[in-house]
Each structure stands twice: as C-alpha cells, then as structure tokens.
Amino acid sequence: ERSALNIASRASGIATHTRAWADAVAGTGAVVLDTRKTTPGLRPLEKYAVRCGGGSNKRMGLYDVAMVKDNHVAAAGSVAAAVRLVRERAPRVTVQVECDTLEQVREAVDAGADFLLLDNMTTDQLRQAVALVGDLDVDLEATGGLTLDVAREVADTGVDYLSVGALTHSSPILDLALDLREG
Template sequence: MNDVHEELTAAGLPAAEIEAAVLRALDEDRPAGGPGDVTSVATIPADQHGTATIGAREAGVLAGGAVAELVFRTVIGDDVVVSERLPDGSALAPGDVVLRVEGPVRGLLTAERTALNFLSHLSGVASATAQWVRALDGTRARVLDTRKTLPGWRALQKYAVRCGGGLNHRTSLSDMALVKDNHVVAAGGVVAAYDAVRRAYPDIPVEVEVDDLDGLRALLEAGCDRILLDNMSVADMTEAVRLAAGRASLEASGGLTLDRAREVAATGVDFISTGALTHSVRVLDLGLDLS
C-alpha cells in the first residue's frame, strides 16, 4: 500500500489520517466479534476470483480514486490487482470506467460499499465545485470552500474541492484569523478587532467580515488587506470594489447560490465562498459491477 500512501501524501492529504478513516469506515461493517460479511461468505466460495468495475452513471468530476483503492487494498491485501484507475480531477461521462480491481470476490464485495461511499461523496464535492468554476469562467472571481465540512472529513473534502478547480479557504482556526460578527461585538468594533489580531499575531493573515460599506471604509483606512462582504447586495458589492480600488482583496459570502454566482462575480470581487460545496453536496452516482 506504500504507493497509495505516497500518492495521498503527494496530493496534500495526511496518509495516516486517511488510512485511519478507512479503517473506521470498514469497522462499521465488521464490528468486533462479528462474523463479517455474512452474505458474501454464505454465497461466494473462498477461492472465487473476479473483477469489479466502478463506473460513472452520470457526468461529473472524479475525486477520491486513491482512497477507494486504499479500501480495496485494506480489505483484500496483496491479492488485489488494480488494473485501471482514472486520475482525480478527470471529467466523467456516463459509462466511463473509474476503477477496475481484480481479486477474491468475497473481498471485492466486502469493500464495495465503503469504497463507493468515499468515492461518490468526494466526486460529488468535486462535481459541485466544477459547476461553480464554470459559472465564474471569464470573471476574476475564484470559488472558495469554507470550514463547513463533515467532522473528520475536512482534509478529504477540501482535497475534492481542489479536484473540482476550486480554492481552499483556511483549513483550521490556526491558518489565518477570520474576524466575524461575534468577534466584532466582543472586541467593540471592526477596527478594534482587526487591530487586536494584528497585535497578537502579526505574522498570521487576517480577514475581517463586514456587512455594510461604513465598516469597509473603516477597515480600508486601517490597512486591512482582506475583507469579507457578508450578505451584501449586488449594488453594495459593486461599490465596495470601487472603494477598495485594489487595496484589499474582497470575498463575497452569505447565502450565495449557483444561479447567482455570475451576477455576484460581475461586481468585481476576488473570491466567492460557499459552504454548499461541502456541507450539503449531493453524491455523484457511481456503481460497482462484478464480472
């Protein structure tokens, strides 16, 4: 499995963490003391070998191929052969072969659902991100994810966003400071909050959320170079871009939907962030067939 681990690491994923996630998922199907996959054991001879092919049943973008392969290798071990696998980020059409593995049939079917769960969800994230990327094509705006990720899945979901052509916002609370409305209330104002972060962590990037143009003006005067425009109207975002005049990068956020993406991008903002890429995405329809 070293090759898979190296691939995960090269993709910016923590291989040990992903392996632990795979083991946890598999343990849900084989609790301690349980007999395992009773259906496969009862219906399939132990020495029967076959080929399992995972294919796309709808168009989308692939993410998580190495994770799916890791599932099969974890269940089957050295007896599995991966004869075909598309690279992550590939555009899929219905009928495309995503992954083909050969090995003991019992193991292939034991691994099936867990492999598909990872692959379908991550490909759903990548596919949704690609839709936003297409909607923003020709504008300066880039789509960002958020920290609205499934617990334990953040690294994987943010990787899938990259596969779809999007950018990652901060990965943790330590990567950058994001001053939001509750921080502003606690600190006594947007500039006070910004100044407090700058004093405490002078080397960490800081972004401050505002919901009106007065707050924007105050932050620009204070030297803030990254500002989040929260739930602003298109007219106010357009004016914010004019006022910033390149002195700060501007991120639009708050209740944004795909059908409004291009309208918002046309204001001239640099980024559009949406939790919808990760917190409520629909899985991509993929299926496994045995031969």
C-alpha cells in the same frame, strides 16, 4: 466495497458541484472557494474534491488566519479596535474581517485588514465595496446565501472570491456502483 463507494460518491459529488460553480464564474477572474463547513473527519478529502472540481481551498482550520467576526467587533468596540488587537498580538498574521455593511468595509480597510468577507451583500453593495477598496492590496470575498443562479452576477461585481459552504455541506452525491464481471 460500500465504504469505498460511499467515499468516492461523496468526493465525486463535491467535485461535480464545484465544477458547475467554477464554470459559472469562468472568465471573470473570481475564484470559487470552499469553507470550513465540512464533514467531521473528512475535511482533507472534501477540500481535495473541491480542488479537483476547479475550486480553491480557503482555510483548513482556525489556525490559518485571524478572522474578525461580529462578536469580536462587539467585544473590542469597533472593527478598527478588533484589527488593532489582532495586530498587537500577531503582527504577521493575515487578518480577515467579516463585513455586512459598507461602513464596516471602510473601517476595515482603514484599519489595515488584509481580506474582507462581504457577508450577504447585494450585487450593488459588492460593486460599491470593490470601488471602495480600489487598488489597495485587500482581497474581497462574497459570502453568505450565494446560489449558482447568481454566481456569474456576483463574480462580475469584481470580487476576488465567492465562498460557497454548499460545496461541502450540500453537494449531491454521485451515484457510483462496482460490478465485477467474469473473465
């Protein structure tokens, strides 16, 4: 009984927390995403709970897309070189690039990235990134340090997604109990 209640409490807490985020960005066109920051062994359940709460799942694991992060850029020498190396080895794989400056956004777009993670950018920087991408078929995700207090403001910048690790790693549980009654 306790194990079942613990799992239901965890999943319900995640769904409830996600609903608050989804409600905060409703009407903007932005979608709330989870991250891979999940409890070992519970990823499918936690990601299901995010969907139940009105969010979407970003990735189930490292196998879904090629993710170019700062260490990859350092090893390759530039954002463009890192994207090129991925394209050479896996031409049909979606390429995501983590950007923390507008210059990296320009370089990633010019290199042909499919998806940009705009890490710890201000709302002004996010608006500028949206303008830089314009009508190109490149998805933009605000990530890093987002809070529910600024969710609407971030969504109003025009980004496609807000990714929120706290949905799965910091949601409060919903206190559930099971009481049997005679009869």
